[in-house]
Structures are given as structure tokens and as C-alpha cells.
Amino acid sequence: MKWSAKQNETILAGDGLERVILADGPWRAGKTVAMAAGFLLWAQEHFRGHQFLLMAKTSQQARLNMIPKLADAAADIGIPADHWDWSDYRKELKVGPRRGYNLYIFIDSATAGSRGKLRGVDAAGMWATEVSTLDELTYLEGVGRCSAEGSKLWLDTNPAINGKGHWSYRYIKEAERLKVKRFKYELGDNPGLPADYEATQRAAMSPIMAARFLDGSWEVDASTQVYPAADMRIEPRPPGEPEQWWLVVDAGFAGTTAASLFGVWPEAAWLCGEYRHSAREEGRLPDSAHAGFIRSMMPRDGVSTRVVVDPAAGGLKAELAGLGVVTADALNDVHQGIINCSIALSSGWLRFDPGGSDWTRRELELYRFDERSLAVGEAKPVKREDHHADVCRYFVSTYLAAGPSAAPEFFRV
Ligand SMILES: Nc1ncnc2c1ncn2[C@@H]1O[C@H](COP(=O)(O)OP(=O)(O)OP(=O)(O)O)[C@@H](O)[C@H]1O
Ligand SMILES: [Mg+2]
Incomplete structure (x- = not known):
């Protein structure tokens, strides 16, 4: 794949000093493919025999979004096919040689009920996709598991429905304190998007929706929210x-x-x-x-x-x-x-x-x-x-x- 400049920076962000790498912005902006590539490259380069967490709202997301994009990234990086083993049943992915592979454990986190699955896990990093749809307690439990030296959090998301009222907005508001490297995506950051995509979508959306989903703005929806x-x-x-x-x-x-x-x-x-x-x-x-x-x-x-x-x-x-x-x-x-x-x-x-x-x-x-x-x-x-x-x-x-x-x-x- 030929990456855009923003995607390239995201992919190489694992070499930086920041603990959190955040890609936020509109639909279809190329965030997730870049996250998958950056996360996998960083994890495979820096660790052997470690555990990592993959987090999304539902296991459907793992199947349709995370795993295929990780697989594409693996092919891009040059990871051999026999160094790749995804078990859909266990929701676990092994990447690497038989001795010394990294284990990626998928956790669905729509509700706080998933926290139990994280007990006892010792991780060196996490990729959480669509963070603004995750349960905060489960997410935080995942963060707490990432205790290995040099561990990092890789996060991608659209702006939350409740905009700045959402807990995940703290990564933007308090970026410095939380050691966040933020990549704010725009539709132009995905070179693979059809030329008329934005215009077609915009025509069908209310201004509030367009601000959130096409411009990636966190400002929008708070005006209509009844309770922050x-x-x-x-x-x-x-x-x-x-x-x-x-x-x-x-x-x-x-x-x-x-x-x-x-x-x-x-x-x-x-x-x-x-x-x-x-x-x-x-x-x-x-x-x-x-x-x-x-x-x-x-x-x-x-x-x-x-x-x-x-x-x-x-x-x-x-x-x-x-x-x-x-x-x-x-x-x-x-x-x-x-x-x-x-x-x-x-x-x-x-x-x-x-x-x-x-x-x-x-x-x-x-x-x-x-x-x-x-x-x-x-x-x-x-x-x-x-x-x-x-x-x-x-x-x-x-x-x-x-x-x-x-x-x-x-x-x-
Ligand atoms: N550099 C690129 N070249 C070609 N196609 C790309 C490129 N980057 C992304 N795409 C394609 O564009 C589509 C959207 O990318 P991706 O899923 O990463 O977007 P996203 O920002 O995560 O969107 P969403 O917010 O909807 O999850 C995917 O089909 C992806 O394969
Ligand atoms: Mg995505």
C-alpha cells in the first residue's frame, strides 16, 4: 500500500517517546490501517514472547476490522505466513516463530462485564479501536494491564457521540500530561478514497453529522445533548x-x-x-x-x-x-x-x-x-x-x- 504522509508518521510513532499514540478523525480517513501497521511493527520489533491486548466493542469488530488489517500489515512488513496464527475460537493471535511469538489477546468491551477476562493478564501494550465506543472501566483495566517496560497504548477513534463530554476526550485535552502523540486525521489523509466520497456523503448528512463524521470534530454534538x-x-x-x-x-x-x-x-x-x-x-x-x-x-x-x-x-x-x-x-x-x-x-x-x-x-x-x-x-x-x-x-x-x-x-x- 502507498501510505499518505500522516499514515507514515503514525506507523513510525512507536519509535517516539510518547506512551500513547492516538489517531482520531472522520470516517474512512485511513486511521485503522495505519494503526494496525504501526502497532504490529512496534510490537514485533521491540518484544518477543510478550502479550498484547486488542480491544474493540464487539468480537465482530475483531473479525471484520482488526484482524484483517493486522494481516495486511503483517504481509506488508514481511512477516512469513507460518508466523501468523489467528484462532477465531479463542480470539487470540500468535505472531512470530514458534519459540518466542507474541500473543495478542482480543477483548470485547461493550460493557464493564468484560473486565473479568483481563484478570491476571500481563501485557506490553494495547491497540484499542474506536475508543469512543468502549466501556471506560474495561478500557482502564486494559490500560492497567500494560505494565511491561516500554509499553504503549495505540488508540483510534471517531469523535464520540457526546463530543467533549466523552471520557476518551481526556487524551486530547490533557495530551501533554498523558504523554500522547496525537494524529488528527482528515479525509485527505486516505489516498485510496474515491474522489466524490466526501461530496456524496455530505449531501446526505445533517450539518451536525457531517461535522462529526466528515470533519472529525469533537465540538459538535454537545449542543443537543441533554445531560453531559x-x-x-x-x-x-x-x-x-x-x-x-x-x-x-x-x-x-x-x-x-x-x-x-x-x-x-x-x-x-x-x-x-x-x-x-x-x-x-x-x-x-x-x-x-x-x-x-x-x-x-x-x-x-x-x-x-x-x-x-x-x-x-x-x-x-x-x-x-x-x-x-x-x-x-x-x-x-x-x-x-x-x-x-x-x-x-x-x-x-x-x-x-x-x-x-x-x-x-x-x-x-x-x-x-x-x-x-x-x-x-x-x-x-x-x-x-x-x-x-x-x-x-x-x-x-x-x-x-x-x-x-x-x-x-x-x-x-
Ligand atoms: N493509503 C491507502 N491507500 C489505499 N487505500 C487505503 C489507504 N489507507 C486506507 N485505505 C482504505 O480506506 C478504507 C478506510 O481505511 P480505514 O479503515 O483505516 O479508515 P478509518 O479511518 O479507520 O475509518 P473508520 O473511522 O470508518 O473506521 C479501507 O478500506 C482501507 O483499506
Ligand atoms: Mg477504523
């Missing part, structure tokens, strides 16, 4: 029982039913557990089945649980009543609810236990105002994958309305 991801405090709930439990439910007959369990401790409230059922993905369930699941989420530790339900969910409320569960209607003013929830998040009053908040965190991060509504001075959220976001809103608003004695510190500032 930076506001989300993820930390384990305190030990012991809370002062109150709140079980809050959003119900959709043909859509998704979501419920979350919140514990209120003196200093803050924690989201501790979630229930989600998508009728579209998993088939419809009768209200009685949802009611059974929801009741089983009520802790039996002697602390009272208040159950708050979407006011429109008449059938579910009746089923819960039939099981002896007393419910109250959630306060459902969208606009005020978003304001309340924003304050609860930015003040750090509403926190997220890492063990029971995956769906909610994902939804809150993706929760967007509709661009058209913003353009006419309204702020309406996009109604899509917003069930756990609605649950948070119900919780904060209903909790606040329960009286000044219940009002947390955040509301007094």
Missing part, C-alpha cells in the same frame, strides 16, 4: 442500608418497560439496579409478568420501598396492586423533570453504582434534544431509547415533590 456525560458520577453505593428505597417504573405496552431501584443515603442517591424488557426485541409480556419482576426487585431489608409508576400505565398499576404493592403516580412534566435531573446529576447527588446502571448510563449519554426543536427555541428530547432516562426524571421529580424534608442538598443551592 461528564456529570455522571459512577461509584459503588455505600455499604449498609439506605434511608429509603425507591422503585421507579416506566411502562410501554408495545415498547420497552424499564424499572430502576434507587437507594437514598444521607449524602446522595444511588441507582442500584435495573430491569428492562423490550417487547420489540424479546416479545410482548403481559402486565402481570412485568409486575412480578418488578415486585421481585423490592429489597427485603426492612427499609420501606416507595413504588412510583408512569401515570399512563394503568394496567401495570392494577397488576401491582393485585400483588399487594402500593404505587404512586410519577410526576411527568418533561421540561421541569429534565431541569431537576440535570441539577441532580451536575451536583453529584444522583450517582450510579457500576454494578447496576449500564442501561441507564448508556441511555442518559445518548439522550438528545431534537435538533429541529432547538432551532425553533423549544427543547424537546428525541423519543428513542429513553425509558431509563424517563425513569430517572420520574424519580428526581417525584422525590423532590415528596416534601422539603426529603429535598436533598442539591436543591437548596
